[in-house]
Structures are given as structure tokens and as C-alpha cells.
Amino acid sequence: MIFILSWVIRDPGDVFIQVLYPFFALVLALVFPLVWFRTIPIRKLEIFILSIITTIILGRLVWHFHFAGAIEEQLIMLAAGHYWAIGILIIVGFVMFDHNKGIAAGLTIVLLSGIISATGVWGDMRSGLASGETLIYLVRIHLFLVLLLGLTGATTILRDKLKDALIRADVLQQLVNTDMLTGLANRRAAEKFLSEQASAVARYDRKVSVIMADVDYFKQVNDRFGHAAGDAVLEGISKILLNTVRDSDLVARWGGEEFLIVAQETTALNGKDLARRCAEAIAGNPIAGINVTMSFGVSELTAQDSVDTVLSRADTLLYRAKNSGRNRTFSDADPVTALNDFPELGLNAGQI
DSSP states (O other): OHHHHHHHTOOTTOHHHHHHHHHHHHHHHTHHHHHHTTOSOHHHHHHHHHHHHHHHHHHHHHHHHHTSSOGGGGHHHIIIIIHHHHHHHHHHHHHHSOHHHHHHHHHHHHHHHHHHHHHHHHHHHHTTSSOHHHHHHHHHHHHHHHHHHHHHHHHHHHHHHHHHHHHHHHHHHHHHHBOTTTOSBOHHHHHHHHHHHHHHHHHHOOOEEEEEEEETTHHHHHHHHOHHHHHHHHHHHHHHHHHHSOTTSEEEEEETTEEEEEEETOOHHHHHHHHHHHHHHHHTSOBTTBOOOEEEEEEEEOTTOOHHHHHHHHHHHHHHHHHTTSSOEEETTSOHHHHTTOGGGTOOTTTO
């Protein structure tokens, strides 16, 4: 649009704009379909665009200094437009490239601008069309461009250091909260997430189910097939659990062969359905060539619960499932008659 508008309001004697600006406008217009259809890698497009615009701006400088007449008559226009455009080019080089390439691109642009300006003003000074003040003025402009280059370079160094620090912090945070074998959240991260859910339940009366799960006879897997096979089973179970729950649910390795699922917006009844789906998915798919099953205990987090109480309840239900023959799921939403057989839960029909 700038090229087209410049062409429309051009000085009748400005051959450069008259002849070249429509061509440059067309070239830049062709970039749009290239970007839209992703036919060229973005890095090559960036280099192409920067090269075209640099050619236009430096070509315009050549025109003013060598073909458009006395330079002193054009200083205001050059300072107000073209040298500021060169400053923008320097910054764009750092935006598009890394620090070293940005420095190289900026130095090249400033050097070419200096050569064009020096050769042009020197010719005018020899012809008596320019004064020493004009030369000093142009030197000051180029010192400003060098200063801009230095400041932008320093800024990119700070930017890169900050980016590296943020990446390191993110990696450390991930290491602190991730189980290294399975890639799931670890116990520390699960306790933090569960604490946040407990606050949400107490404040907003949300429904959250806490599911404890344990691999049945896992010691026999290690004893019979070796610890490497046991690790493979834990990794496989982790993938199945992640594929079965929703994205909003948390799956964590609680410790050893024990897993924890925190299901948001889920009642104990729905939590039991989720646990059963997980159990069926695991029992129906041999992992590393080994048939395994899991037992589940499901408890709903209430406004009166602490993290410890709901975990204790889910853990008790889990071990009730294991003691009842394994590959089973028990929930505190089970019928009263079933819970009457739970002396370890501290519940009876009257309390329920």
C-alpha cells in the first residue's frame, strides 16, 4: 500500500518511483499467496522479504545521492523517511535472525548506507553543491544507526538470556513434577493438583472423584519376568490410563505400582464408571506380552474433606477391592448393603 500510494502522489520528475515502485509492489504482493499456501519455508520467505525491502530502500538512497539533484535539498526528506527506514531494517534483522546473523545483517546495511551516502555527498562537495555541515549531518545520522545497532544487539542478548532462563526453569519445573519412568505427574504434583481441587470443591461445590489404582500381583511380574518387564508394564498402563481419561483429568504415579486419577466434574458414581473403563482397557490389552489387571478404589471429594481424608477413603476402598479378589472396583457410591461389609471404612447404614 505504501508503494502504491507513493506512486500515486509521486513528483512528476521522480523516475525511480514512477518506474520501480509498481514493480516492487507487485513483487511484495506475490508474497501473500506464498505465505498463505505455505509453499516456501518461512525462513526463506523472511530472507526474501528482507532482501527485497533492503534493495528498495538502499536503491532509493542511490537515487537521491547520485541522480536526484543536490543533496542539501533532500536532507529533510532523507532524515524523515529513508534513514528511519534503514533503522527499522536493522531492528527487523534481529527479529528475523539470531543475534550473530542480526549483527551481520545490520552491519551490512549500515555499511552500504554509509558508502552510498559518502560517495554521493563527496561528489556534491567537490562540485560545490554541499557543505561540510552536510557531511557532519550525515555522519551523525550514521553514528545514530551504529548506536541503534549496538542497542538492538544488546537487547537481543538479554532476550536470549531470558529465554534460556525461562526454558531452564520450565525444564526444572517439569522434572520436579514428573515421574521419570512413566512421564505422568508424580506424587508431589498430584498432591498440589488435589489440593487445588479441594479448594474448588469447598468454594464452588464442584464434583471431583479421586480414584486410587493398584496393579494386581505386580511383585509376581517383577519376579517372573524381571524389573525391565515390570517397568514396561508400568509405562504401558500409564498410556492406557491417559488414553481412557479426559484431558481435564489428572493421572499420576502415586508410588511403586500405585496410580492416582483425579477426575473433575465427576461424581463417585461416574468415577466408578471411569475406573471400570480403565480396568477393562487394561485387562483387555496384554502389556509387553504380559496379562495384568488392576484394582480401583473411588471416592468423591466433598466440601468437608481434606486431601488426606479423601485419599485415605480411596485407599481403603482400593484395598477392599484387592482383598475381595482383585480386578475389582469399589466406590463410596456403592449401595449401603455393600458398604455394611466395610468395617475398615468406619461406615454403617445409619451414617450413610
